[in-house]
Structure formats: C-alpha cells, structure tokens
Amino acid sequence: MNVTDGQLREVALSRAEYDEICRRLGRAPNAVELGMCGAMWSEHCGYKNSKVLLRRFRAPPEGPASSRSAPTAGATAAPPPAGRVLIGAGEENAGAVDVGDGLAAVFKIESHNHPSAVEPFQGAATGVGGIVRDIFTMGARPVAILDSLRFGPPDDPARGARNRYLCEGVVAGVAHYGNCIGVPNVGGEVVFGRSYSENPLVNAMCVGIARAGRLVSSGATGTGNSVLLVGADTGRDGLHGATFASVDDPQASHRGVVQVGDPFREKLLIEACLEAMDAPWLVAMQDLGAAGLTSSVVECASKGESGMEIDVARVSRRETGMTPYEVMLSESQERMLVIVRRGQEGAAQAVFARWGLHSDVIGQVTDDGMVRVMEDGQTVAELPYSLLTAPPLYVREGVEAPSVRALRERDLSTLPVPDDLNATLLRLLAAPNIAGKQAIYRRYDQTVQTNTVQAPGGDAAVLRLKGTPRGIAVATDGNGRYCYLDPHAGGRIAVAEAARNVSCTGATPLAATNCLNFGNPEKPAVYFQLQQAIEGMAEACEALGTPVISGNVSLYNESGGEAIYPTPIVGVLGLMEDVTRHCPSRFQRSGDVIALLGDTLEELGASEYLEQIHGLVAGRVPEIDLAREGAMQRLCRAAITGGLLRSAHDCADGGLAVALVESCSGAFGLPADDAAGAAPVIGAGVELPGSWLRMRPDAVLFGESQSRLVVSLAPEDWGALVALAGEHGVPLHRLGRTGGERVTLAPYIDVELARALETHATALERGLRVTLPAAL
Template identity: 45%
Template sequence: MMNDTVEQAQANPDLEQPYASLGLKDDEYARIKEILGRRPTDAELAMYSVMWSEHCSYKSSKTHLRYFGKTTTEEMASKILAGIGENAGVVDVGNGHAVTFRVESHNHPSYVEPHQGAATGVGGIVRDIMAMGARPIAVMDQLRFGPADAPDTQRVLPGVVDGIGGYGNCLGLPNIGGETVFDESYAGNPLVNALCVGTLKVEDLKLAFASGLGNKVMLFGSRTGLDGIGGVSVLASDTFEEGAERKLPAVQVGDPFAEKVLIECCLDLYRAGVVVGIQDLGGAGLSCATSELAASGDGGMSVNLDAVPLRAENMTAAEILSSESQERMCAVVKPENVEKFKEICAHWDVPCAEIGEVTDGKHLVITHHGEVVVDAPAHTIANEGPEYQRPYARPEWQDDVQVYTPVARPEDLKQALLDMVSSPALCSRAFITEQYDRYVRGNTVQAKDADAGVLRIDEETGRGVAVSADCSGRYTYLDPNTGARLALAEAYRNVAATGAMPIAVTNCLNFGSPENPDVMWQFKEAVHGLADGCHELAIPVSGGNVSFYNQTGDVPILPTPVVGVLGVIEDVHHAIGTRVAAGQELIALGETFDEFGGSIWQQISGGGLNGLPPQVDLKNEEKLAKLLNSQAVEGGLIAAAHDVSEGGLAQTLVEMAITSRVGLDVDVTRVHEDAFVALFSESASRMVIAVDPSNAEKVIALAGEAGIPAVSLGTTTAGETVNLGAVQVGLEEISTAWRETLPNMFGHAVGANSVVE
C-alpha cells in the first residue's frame, strides 16, 4: 500500500483528512498543522491522534492531577525514586531494595472482548513494571461488573476472569488479591483494573529516555501485526453505544508465553548493562515508544519502519506506528553494545531489530520504503497534547441524593445476616480467585482470605511488602471527596492489618465522560480528597492512571477512584494474618456509629443509594497502623487481625469464623447498644484483632495509650455455632450461604476451570 509522505503533504496541502474519525477536534487538527507548518501525513496524523487521545495525553485531567504535586511535601517526595509521569512508581523500601507498583485500566477492551481485553490488561501492566528495570513478582485485579444476574455479566465476567487467570498463570506470577464488585452502573461498562508489583535494586532503576548521539534504537519482542490498531488509545477515549461489543479488531491479542520469555530477556539485558533507556509498547504502540523516548532524551531520533519485524503483509506506516500488538519493548543501546544486546535476545529466542538511532536536534524522523513519512518535533507528539479546562460544577442532584432515607430495620436479624453474607456484594470470591495461581514463585506469604497480599522480597532478611487496592463507588457517588478518602483509608487499613507500615500510594481513577460537568466535578473532588488524605498521612502518590468515558450512552458509571497502597514489613515471618484459632479473645478496635449511607445493607434491602457515606478521620487509620506495626515488629501480642469495612462488623466476624473453621461466642452490642447498627454499620477506622486471653488486658491498654477505643467482644470456640449475641447461626449454614452464590450463578460458564471450596 502507498504511503502519504512528507513531500506529498507539502505538495498537496489541502487534502481532506479523516481527523475527526480518529478522535481529533477541529482546533486540535489546526494546532497540528500549525506545529508542522503544513498538513500532517497519514502517519503523523495517526501518531498525533493516538498520543493526543484522552488515554495517552490526560488532556482533561492533568489540570486537576497537578494538585498531587501541590500537596506532596519534600519529605514525602524523598521516598519516591520514580514518580508521576513514569511507566510506574518506584519506592525505596530500604537495604538497597526498591519496589515498583502501578494499576492501570483496560475497561473498554474488556467489554468488547472479555478474555483478550483482560489478558492484555495484565500483560500491559506487567511490561510497565519491566520497563522500570524490575522483575514483576505479583499481580492483583480490581473488577467491577453489572448486576451478577444480568445476561451481559454472564458473558463478561467468565471471560475476564479466564483472561486474567490464563495470562497471569502462564507468566508464573501469583495473583495476591483484588476486588469484585457488582452494580447496575457498570452494566455495559465493566471496569478491569490490573495492578502489578515488581522488585529491583535501587541502582538498577531504568527510565524511558533516549540519550547519547548515535545510540541505537532496538525493537524487541513479538512481531508487529494489525491487532490492536485503534485499541486502548481510542477505545479508552470514547463512550460505548449499542453494538459496541462488535469492535473486535481494536482489541489486542496477547501471548503470555512470549511475555514470560520477554521478562527473562529484559532482566538479562539489565544485568549485562547494555540498556541506556527503555520503554514498553502498550497503548499507542510504536507511536508512544518512539515519541516518548525521543521527547525525554537529549536529542532527536530517526526510525526506519522497514526494519520493524512484521506479521502482516502490506502494512502502511500509519498501521505499523499505531499497532498495539503485545509483548514488545523498545530500548536505547550504545553502538558498542548492540551485538551483546542481540546475543541476549537470540539466547531467549526473542525477535530483535535495530530500527533507528538517536540524532541531533529535537525531531522524530521516520522513513518507510525509503521515504520520509514523519518529520515532527518529538515533544509536540508526546508532551504537548491539548490541555482542557473542562467545565465542572456540583450537580444539581447532589443535594437530593445526600438526603438520607432511613434504612429498613429487619425483624429477623438471622435472615438479614444470611442475606448479607450470601449477597453478590459480600459472598465468597473463591470461585474467582481459585482460578488464579496465588503461590507460584514461592514468595507469597498471604493471599487467600487476606486483607492485603503479602510478599517476601528478600529471602535472607525476610523483608516483605503488603499491597491492597480498594474503592466504593457508592460512597464516592454520595460524596466524591469523602469517597476517595474512604478508598485510601480502607486500602491503608488493609495493609496495616498485616503489620506492614504503609509507605506509598498508586491509583486508577475511573469516571464517566469528562465533557459532562457533573463528572468533572466528581473527578476534581475525588482527586482533592485523595491528595489531601495522602498529605495528612504523609504518604506519597507514586503514580496513577485516569480512565474517562466509562459510560454507556449518557449514563456514567459510579465514580470509582481505585486506590492502591503499598506497605513494608521488616520480616514476613511476623506478618499478621486473618486466621484465628479456638480459645482466642476477639477485640474490636475503633468506634461504631449509626452510618448506613452507601452501605451494603442499604443496597441489598432496596434502600437505594442516598445519604452521606461514613465519615473518616485518617489520623485514626494512622493510629491503627502504628499499633499493628509495633506488634508485628516487636510485640507479637496480636495473633490475627481483620479490618471492618463493607458489610460491617458482622461480615468481619463471619469471615473470620468461616475461613478459620471456628465458632464464635461474642456480643456485638458491646460496640453499639443497637444490635442492628452494631452488626451492619460501615463506620471507618475499625478492626477486629485476636489475642491470647492472657494478653487481652495488655493489648486493650496499649490501644488506649495509642488513642484507639478498644473493647473485648468475646471468644472464638471449637463449636459449630456463630453466636454474635444478637443473632445465632450454625457455622455450616452460614458457610454454605457465603460460598455458594457465585458458583450457582456462574458455574455453568466456567465449568471445569473452577475450584470451589
């Protein structure tokens, strides 16, 4: 196929171009012509369109994202080795070790083709971690679907779970946790947020930049094909209409075995010291990798597309540059190291090609079939996309939804308890998580039924990390600022429950269309809530991702700012788990209030979504973290801990009983005189801990000294009854109710792949 060259663009300046169909506005197209001094070529138009898309340029969000920088102190920033703007955040965790982690969305592709959309979401986030010079060591996933019984959820959920499990299991990466949420707002627009964690030595950190005149540009990994053209960069910048599930060509196709080999190849290249700069090829493909490497370096770049290994015939320059074929990386290498680079790639049987070099000036010049098809300032492609000051305003309906309608009080507390634990919101996720390998590589300390995933990163010292990611879209809908703070609080508390001390935050901000002032107000408020909360906790944001246009037609999803928290524990042998043993005393930490706005009880009882979410004082979360961390490091008095969040104290106690196979003899009214409030309120900053009875008074005193309200609830037993004081139920009966919901709903779709306990 013929290319549109720079020479032709100069000779034929008035040629009509399909810029609107590529997502560019009139003024954006005019700006491109102003930059170039002519109309763009087809290849240039493709590059600018994907790099200036919402997904790649953050054009609607960056004006608000700067608030993270304004609220980050020097002390907070000193903990970050690589932060916002890099492929992933990197945090110094001590003793020469660094950890990198990031969470990214792959929402729209996962609706179009659930298996490949989710699988390539995992592959993409893993390559982000690889690009920092790290070995990926674990993944997590944050999933949100429409109602569990909706026909389309029956299509999307099994495919997404199979894609995540299939790709991650083949990579040999443990899946150490996540969330699965069902809500009407996600019908037709599921959220698939993938998180990856990696480790590296501090001195091995790699960044995405092309420097050194004459250094070579090496493309390695899978061959480039037609899959994924217009994929994440375009799909993630548009809304879904009826029939969008037929957009199959835009979804990338993943090969986890190719990525597994690519991981080992990258690590060998790093060890050999032959990489100057590196960038993964994800959204926007070569357009992104070449322009960002060049823009971040100290020169320009020349690229010859004839050298790119292809797996499709007659690809145009625009197609080669826009392809989002998976399992590819781009590196900058000194000329004297090229042969060594090629040798290492050959050892791993990874295709490798020298496609260009670093040049003088600031231009990215790309040729195809001997003709120049791109000649543009690299920084204008990568860094000078438009920045919109989108209108935002507090929605007119916000006051109305914050008017609380008191929830119905059940006459039968036992039935209410069974309804809660068996609801899709709170039931066991074993049906999903058992399809993932949680312990491959041998360094997983906690995953199943844990508040946070815990990994050993140093086998000699036992140093480890804990990771959790959380969010309630229901809370955020009622009050976006508080909702984001509550997401931070829960992820922070989950990490704290393991005995780890939280040290860094990442995020994935999922919202509707930025062209809707209501949505932009939600976004701004959530960003400010999260940034201010991190400032109060003195915990830095190391990076994040924004996903807009999550809506079907003009109906946006619940605002969903997923917050991930990373914590460090000195010795994983002292990590605190959630499992209890018979004969231990249970102590409730924190205060319980009558707070049901946005709660799960409000949802399953038909109370709608109204009121205010639970209020949160992040200093109380910090007190809990310091108490648990001190016990993990030096005390050893706490045998187990489990946070209290969605579903309230009842859910926490039931999960401890079921997963540990013990009975309970407790009285929940010791935390609140109203049994219903005591059972199901979702007040923040609470936790249940288990201790030996001989240590109970000492632990309660320690909590008091730390400013944490503490009360003994009762004990665990060797019996078969879960006695909560206000309600009693058989252990087997409630276990069955908790475990059988998802298998009954989705067992037919996954079949033999599922393992249900």
C-alpha cells in the same frame, strides 16, 4: 492537507485541536503525523482532561510544594515515607520505593476497560500483559499481580447472562496470561454493580522487585545509539486502541481494535530483558503499549531529551501491505523498544535470539528533538516530540448532579429494621459483593515464585522478599457506590481502606498507585466527581503518608450515555521488617479475646446492606476522619509488631457482622475441596456493648463506619492492648471470645457457623455458573 470532519473523528481530535497542531507546527500535518498526534493527544496517552487535576497528587492546593514540611494531622512520624520514594509519579513507566537491603519495589495499576467490554478474554489478558511490561521495562522482576474487577450483577434479570459472560471471559483471560508467565495473582477485588453492566472495569496492578541502584530508564540518550524493536512482529491489530479508549460507548467501536496476547512470548521478553539489564550495551528500555511505536518512540526521545529517527520499512510485519500509518499506530502486543550502544547491536540481538526473540534495528537516537519516521529513506513524518507530549490541557467546571445530592440527603431513619436479623446476615453473606471469591481466585496461580505468605482472601497479600527478613503487603480498594454518593469522601476512603488492609498485616504503608475510572469528563457532573475524588484521595495520601507514585486514568467509561459509578481504585504497598511476624486475618485460637479497634457510629448510608436488603443507593457516606484513621492504623501496627495481636481484619462491606464471620473463615471462605484451612474454623461469641444498643440494630450490625478493625488476642495480652490503645488515643471495645460452633452478636445475631460459612463460600460459584445448553 484539507482535513475533513471524518478524518478528525477517526483520530479523535477536535477541529480546535487540529488548528492548534497546525499553529505549533507552522504547517498542516500529513496523514501519518495526524494519526500520531491523535494518539498522543488522546486522553489515554495525553491526559488532557485529567493532567491538571492530577497535579494535586504532588502538592496540596495552597502554596508551593515546600510547605508540605508542615505535616497534616495524622501524618506518620518516622521514617518520612517520602524518603522511601525512588521514582515518583510520571517520571518513568512505574513508580518505585525503597524496601531495604538495596531492593526497590516497583509498582503501578492500569486499566483495560474498553477492550474488555468488547472481547473480555483477550481484553483482560492483554491488560495483564501491558502492566507486567511496565514493570519489567524498569528492570524489575514482576512478583505479583492484583486485579480490581467490576461487572454488572450476575443475577440481573435482564442482563445477568451478559454480565456472567463478561465476568467469565475476564477471569479466564487474567488466569490465562498470569498463570503462563508465572507471576502469582495475589489479590485485588471483584465487585458487582448495575452501573458496570455494559462497561466492566478491568484494572490490573503489578508489583516488581529490582535492585534499587539498577532501575532502567526509558530515556534514549547518546546520539547515534541504535533503536532495537524486540518481540512480536507488527500487525494491524489494535489500531486506534488509544483513541478508542478515549471515546465513550465501546459497543459502537470495532472489534478489531482489541489486541490478542501471547503470554509465552511475554515470558521470553521478561527473561531476556532482565538478562539484558546487566549488559554493558543497554541504554534504555520502553515497552510498546497504547499508541504502539508512536508513543514508545516519543517517550524515549522526550525522557532522554534527545530525538529519534526510525525507518518503518525495517519493522518486521505480520502481514503485507501495511502503511507507515498502520505500523506507527499498531498495538500488537509483546514488543519492546531497546536502546543499544552503537556498535553493540550484535551482542544485544544475540541475547534476544537466545530467548527465541526476533529483533530489528529500526533506527537511531538523534539530538534534534524530532521524531522522524522514514520509509525506505523517504521521510513520512517529522514532528518535534515536544508537540506530541504537550496536548492542550483542559480545566473544566465541575457541578454536582442535583439528583445525587438528593440521594445523599435522603432520610433513612424511617426504614424498617428487618424482623429476622439472622436471615439478613445470611442474605448478606450470599450477596455477590460479600460472598467468598474463591471460585474466581482458585483459577489464578497464587503460589508460584514461592513468596506468597498470605494468599488472596486476607486483608492484604503478604509476600516475602527472598534473601531478606522483610516482607511486603499489597492491597487494592475502591468503592464506587461511596464515590457516586460523595466522591470526596469516597476518594478518601479508597486510600484509607487500602492502607488499612496493609496495616492489618503489620506492614507500614509506603506508597500508593491509583487508576481513576470515570465517565465522560466533558460532562460537568462527571468532572465534578473526578475533581472531588482526586482531592479526597490526595488528602488521605498526605495524611496516611502514602504518596502516589504511579497511576493511570480511564475516562469515557459510559454506555448508552450513562456513566459508570466514579471508581478510583487505589493500590497500596507496605513493608514489614520481619515477615515471620505478619498478622493473619483469621482467628487463630479458641478462647482468645475478640475486640474492636475504633468506634461504631449509627451510619447506614451508602452501605452494601442498604443496597442488598432495601434496594437503596442513598444516604451519607460513612464519616472518615483521617487523623483518627492514621492513629488507628498506627495502633494496629504497633500491636502487631509488639506481638499482641493474633488476627486483624478490617470492617468493610457488610459491617461488623460480616467482618466477624470473615474473621472465622477468611474473606474468601473455605471451600470444601481446598485443604488450605490449616487452622481449624473457629466460631465467635460477641456481646455488643450496651452503649451501641441505643442505635438501630441494623446500623450496629451492618453499618460501615470507618477506621474499625476486628482483632483477636490472647487474654493475657488484653491489658497491654488497652494501654497501647490509650497511648494512641484510639477507642477499644472488648466484644467477646473466639470459639464454639456459632457466631453470635448478642442480643441480635445467633447463627450456626457451618451454615454461615457454607453460604459465604458457595454463593458466588452458584451465582456465576454459566448455564450451558443440555446438549453439552
């Protein structure tokens, strides 16, 4: 086959990669084979630019993996978290950890950025559908969804309307899909920043619960066993989705690559597949995601170290005249590949039929290492799976952009301190990134499945594990601005903050998942960001005892030649032995002592305050000492388990002042129309320690020094907390008392609580309002 540049562009392969395929195959691939190679060798499926870097998550840079027995400073002592990992990164569709009582928590985060930029509603909806399938494919019931979303600013003078449209569409799509399938949406973040204007980020995380000994593999084994395709018919939707996600500028691509989701069918698949788990005929399951049937068949064959032969003529179609190429690369949603013991196809099909699901026996498992595609008995493609799973791996040289270094080194000491710090606090509370997110989260069902102990708005979501005394806590985090200015520190902080949020509930972080959202890795500056962020994340995961057990990479997030801020999103899951002892984020009683765990440094750099108030993205990212972070989190958990703390809340965007207001109201604020506010709203009277008054007031109030928590406790427990902090070597500052109707941080801040809460609770809703024409 004489392949043209145009054909190669369509399958996103370079001429060199094409030549490599010919060399390994010993012949030129035909058109179907070329399409399959393009999809499997795309960044999205093949991780060709990131795989070498991702190895860092499994082992430190120097020495073999066994050298890990010498723990990094700050690593948790017991139990060894690695012992909790049941399925690690890259082994199956998602990772799994042991959460006791014979149960496993299965979780993963994944991106759907490119489709959401083109068609936000369906892009986001199918993003949720895709990650949920990854979880129940493994035999786990999906119990929670978290979304990490990034959009352009809603108030951008030029692009605000477009940004609001994308946000509205994505939120509506997430709600549509998750609400219908009955999986609560319990957390995540929504962040606005200019770099995401044309390239929003839609990362969805799903957590499932399974019996630990009964996890389902995707490995197709047993020669002669049958291959069943279950669920939706196959159409032309989503052709080239995987390759589309691996090139920049989504605007240049066709809308037809975006799939349309059907959450009702997904719900049927969830129930049918979970029922199938216990059936004697089940061998393996694999969902169809990016690169459709091609990647699922390859995945099953390679995991099972077997082979597979399928006949596309047996695949039920949504439309006539589809070619084998189209059937193999369609990304029609809500489809599963199920490997069934030979002779028991009827029993399997009966289970799916009971749930109203159509299924076709499309082929069988072989043992020759080949993926063979037939059409009515004629071979139309025949490739070794080992070719498809082993794309060339690129190691590039990363170079930091000099402009970024200049921004980081910028002298901030000459910036004026605002005259009215009360007004500055209110402005920050109204800023889209700090304002309460209830306008978004109230559109997601947060309480279905009756496990939600702490709903969105706390530091981490807390879910009970029915039938056990235990609970899990989950949070996601990732700060693009930090990573832009310093990807290494930003990567460390992303992990530290997600783990910190989990620790605030009293849960011990067990493991992490991540989604790496970056620009075009072929650019040295972007590759540098990727490399550094991964290094930082890996260091933090080692220090905090949260191995990476799953993840996803989304590169080429660019438009008009400009990359998004490098935005690794980290999801951390933790476990608590007694869920009734979980610690809330909000103050619970008047008259309690307010204290700060950790220390405040004079750090203004990279803060939300700098960007919102001074219009600056500059300065040094706050220092992060992983040993100190680990000690602080251990102290927090020990204090909660010991019953010393009544609330714990992380100091993050907006610093201590914002954290204090959020401790009064919850991070989402308290909308007037929601009766959730069981506990009365409690004010706070704080007097800043004298030693902090030598620093800039704005740094003390709004700086984002790491490893800090605002906690509250009964006055009689103060002595015990002081002793415990001493044992853990963590600084502890007594700041003041809860109570009253004001928030004060003497000598700088004194605002009426009701006003602060009103601003915080309603700003986002006002900012996101889509202006409709008068006729409507």
